[in-house]
Amino acid sequence: MTLRVFAPAKINLALHVTGQRGDGYHLLDSLVVFAGVGDWVTAEASDQLSLRVTGPFGAGLSGDNLVLRAARCLGVTAALELDKQLPVASGIGGGSADAAAALRALCGLTGRALPDAAAVLALGADVPVCLAGVPLRMQGVGEVLTPLPALPACYLVLVNPGVAVATPAVFKALARRDNPAMESIPQWATASDLATWLHAQRNDLEAPAMALAPVIAEVKAALEARPGCLLARMSGSGATCFGLFASEELAKAAAGVLRDEAPAWWVAAAPVLPPTPPRT
Ligand SMILES: C[C@@](CO)(OP(=O)(O)O)[C@H](O)COP(=O)(O)OP(=O)(O)OC[C@H]1O[C@@H](n2ccc(N)nc2=O)[C@H](O)[C@@H]1O
Numbered sequence: 001m002t003l004r005v006f007a008p009a010k011i012n013l014a015l016h017v018t019g020q021r022g023d024g025y026h027l028l029d030s031l032v033v034f035a036g037v038g039d040w041v042t043a044e045a046s047d048q049l050s051l052r053v054t055g056p057f058g059a060g061l062s063g064d065n066l067v068l069r070a071a072r073c074l075g076v077t078a079a080l081e082l083d084k085q086l087p088v089a090s091g092i093g094g095g096s097a098d099a100a101a102a103l104r105a106l107c108g109l110t111g112r113a114l115p116d117a118a119a120v121l122a123l124g125a126d127v128p129v130c131l132a133g134v135p136l137r138m139q140g141v142g143e144v145l146t147p148l149p150a151l152p153a154c155y156l157v158l159v160n161p162g163v164a165v166a167t168p169a170v171f172k173a174l175a176r177r178d179n180p181a182m183e184s185i186p187q188w189a190t191a192s193d194l195a196t197w198l199h200a201q202r203n204d205l206e207a208p209a210m211a212l213a214p215v216i217a218e219v220k221a222a223l224e225a226r227p228g229c230l231l232a233r234m235s236g237s238g239a240t241c242f243g244l245f246a247s248e249e250l251a252k253a254a255a256g257v258l259r260d261e262a263p264a265w266w267v268a269a270a271p272v273l274p275p276t277p278p279r280t
C-alpha cells in the first residue's frame with residue numbers, strides 16, 4: 001500500500017511576537033492559512049525506514065530530514081519519498097509541513113490515530129498547525145490553536161528571492177519581544193475586508209529579517225506594486241513574502257509579471273485552502 005499526502009505551504013498572514021518563555025522560545029499570536037502549492041510526501045509499507053528526496057529544492061536539503069524525524073517520533077518504518085517543491089528555510093513551514101504530511105501518511109498506512117499537538121511540538125513549533133492543516137489562530141509557541149470564522153475566497157502570490165533566512169537568527173535580532181497581540185478576530189465577508197483587518201496587524205519578524213536580508217524589502221515592494229494586491233507582507237521568519245489578491249486572474253497576472261521582472265526569484269500563485277466555493 002502506498003499513500004501520497006500534500007504538504008501545503010503555511011502562510012502567516014499576521015505574526016505578532018508577544019513574549020518570550022524562560023527556555024528562549026517566543027510567544028506568538030498568528031493568523032495561519034495554507035496555500036494550494038506545496039511539497040508531496042509518499043509512504044510505502046516497508047520494514048526499513050528510508051527516504052528519497054526529489055523535486056526542484058531537494059538538493060538544498062542536508063542533515064536530518066524532518067520527514068525521517070516524524071517517522072522516528074511515531075516509531076514506524078516505511079519507504080518515504082519527499083517531492084520538494086517549496087524553497088527551504090523560507091518562512092512557509094516547508095519542513096514542518098513535510099513532517100505533518102509524513103505523520104498523516106504513516107498513520108494512514110498503519111491505521112494509527114494522528115498524534116496530538118503536544119506530542120508533535122518537539123518536531124518543530126509549526127508542526128501542530130501544519131498537522132491541523134486548516135486556517136487557525138496560532139498562539140503559545142505554536143501549540144495553542146483556535147478555529148477561525150470561514151475565510152472569504154482569496155488568492156496568494158508567494159515570492160522567495162532565493163536567500164535562506166535562519167529562523168533563530170531572526171528571532172534573536174528582534175528589537176522588542178513584548179509586542180501587542182492581534183486585534184479581536186471579526187468575520188470577514190470579502191478578501192478586501194480581510195486585507196483591511198490585516199493592514200492593522202503586523203509581522204513582527206519582518207524588520208529583523210529585512211535587516212539580515214535587505215532583498216526582502218525589494219520582494220515586498222515588487223508585490224505591493226502589482227495591480228490588485230490588497231496586502232503584501234513577509235511570512236514567518238522570511239524570506240518569502242505573500243501578496244493577497246481577490247481573484248485568481250489578478251494573482252496569476254501578478255505572478256506572470258514578477259517572473260518576467262525577476263527570473264531568479266521563486267514565484268507561485270495559489271488559492272488559500274480550502275478554496276471557498278463561489279457564493280450563489
Ligand atoms: C517563525 C515561524 C512562525 O510560524 O515560522 P517559520 O519562519 O519557521 O516558517 C515558526 O514559529 C517557527 O516554527 P519552526 O520552524 O517549526 O520552529 P522550531 O524548529 O521549533 O524552532 C526553530 C528556532 O526558532 C525559534 N523559535 C521558534 C518558534 C517560537 N515560538 N519561538 C522561537 O524562538 C527558536 O530559536 C528555535 O530554536
Ligand SMILES: Nc1ncnc2c1ncn2[C@@H]1O[C@H](COP(=O)(O)OP(=O)(O)O)[C@@H](O)[C@H]1O
Binds near residue numbers: 088
Ligand atoms: N523536509 C524538510 N524541508 C525543509 N527543511 C527541512 C526539512 N527537513 C529538515 N529541514 C531543515 O529545517 C530548516 C528549516 O527549514 P523550513 O522548515 O523550510 O523553514 P521555514 O519553516 O522557515 O520555512 C532548514 O534549514 C532545513 O535544513
